[in-house]
Amino acid sequence: MKFFVIGDWQAVLGFRLAGVEGVVVTSEAEAATALREAVARKDVGLILVTEKVANSIRDEFDARLYGHGFPLVLDIPDASGPVSGRLTVEDAVRRAVGMNL
Amino acid sequence: MARYEVAPTRTNLLGIKSDLSLVREGHELLEQKRQILLLELKQLTARAADAQKEVDAELARAYAALREALIANGVTGVSSAAETVNVEPKITAIERRVMGVYGTFTTSVWLDEAVARFQDALRAIAGLAEARIAVVRLARAIQRTIRRVNALEKILIPDYEETLKYVQDSLEESDRQALFSLKLVKESLEKASQSVR
Numbered sequence: 001m002k003f004f005v006i007g008d009w010q011a012v013l014g015f016r017l018a019g020v021e022g023v024v025v026t027s028e029a030e031a032a033t034a035l036r037e038a039v040a041r042k043d044v045g046l047i048l049v050t051e052k053v054a055n056s057i058r059d060e061f062d063a064r065l066y067g068h069g070f071p072l073v074l075d076i077p078d079a080s081g082p083v084s085g086r087l088t089v090e091d092a093v094r095r096a097v098g099m100n101l
Numbered sequence: 102m103a104r105y106e107v108a109p110t111r112t113n114l115l116g117i118k119s120d121l122s123l124v125r126e127g128h129e130l131l132e133q134k135r136q137i138l139l140l141e142l143k144q145l146t147a148r149a150a151d152a153q154k155e156v157d158a159e160l161a162r163a164y165a166a167l168r169e170a171l172i173a174n175g176v177t178g179v180s181s182a183a184e185t186v187n188v189e190p191k192i193t194a195i196e197r198r199v200m201g202v203y204g205t206f207t208t209s210v211w212l213d214e215a216v217a218r219f220q221d222a223l224r225a226i227a228g229l230a231e232a233r234i235a236v237v238r239l240a241r242a243i244q245r246t247i248r249r250v251n252a253l254e255k256i257l258i259p260d261y262e263e264t265l266k267y268v269q270d271s272l273e274e275s276d277r278q279a280l281f282s283l284k285l286v287k288e289s290l291e292k293a294s295q296s297v298r
Binding site for chain 1: 160161187
């Protein structure tokens with residue numbers, strides 16, 4: 001199973017140095033298309049999406065993040081660091097199962 | 102709440118009593134399971150939060166190294182170096198860092214550093230993904246357990262209790278009636294014997 005990265009040019013370039021394929025996206029439409037195409041690939045196990053890009057396609061991204069499906073998705077900081085106000089793991093659990101810890 | 106359709110007999114009374122104690126035992130066990138799973142979930146969540154911090158830190162280092170490499174080698178230099186990197190076929194392959202690999206395609210220490218840092222970041226990311234999946238799976242298992250505990254608490258046990266009460270009340274009622282008719286019989290017998298005398 002491969003990683004695949006969707007993000008800005010720095011993220012894609014950096015991960016390419018570690019042998020990870022990726023695609024640079026600069027708009028919401030590009031991001032949505034890239035995610036759909038990456039999901040459709042049989043060889044990809046984990047899709048990394050930089051946070052700002054993930055935010056632009058939040059609904060679609062969350063549907064995969066909290067769904068049962070494969071490949072998995074994960075949002076990661078881009079070169080400018082973690083975005084403020086992102087969900088903690090606890091929040092993510094609460095979202096995923098509608099339950100307080 | 103609803104009671105089960107049973108005939109109010111002593112045999113059924115015994116049966117319902119033993120069923121009810123079985124259901125209560127099951128409820129107790131599920132409740133214990135829920136508490137154990139919740140404890141485990143808290144630990145797993147803490148672990149996932151740590152993994153998140155590690156990813157953030159590793160990525161910050163990786164991006165910083167990339168910036169240095171970009172300054173030293175330019176976008177074209179870094180990009181052409183990136184082109185020569187083989188795409189890792191498997192996530193598990195990331196686990197081992199093959200020393201000396203990066204020396205073969207670049208002469209820049211900055212580039213070497215960026216490559217190594219992004220490989221470290223990938224390892225941390227794989228750990229985070231694993232931790233998050235574990236958390237969500239466990240949380241779902243807890244959700245199922247809670248639903249079953251609730252079903253026992255709010256439906257099965259009350260229904261059994263109501264049925265038990267119905268059978269008990271009916272049995273008592275028929276006992277009273279039997280007693281009453283016995284009394285009537287006794288009284289009429291007494292009257293009969295008095296008038297005979």
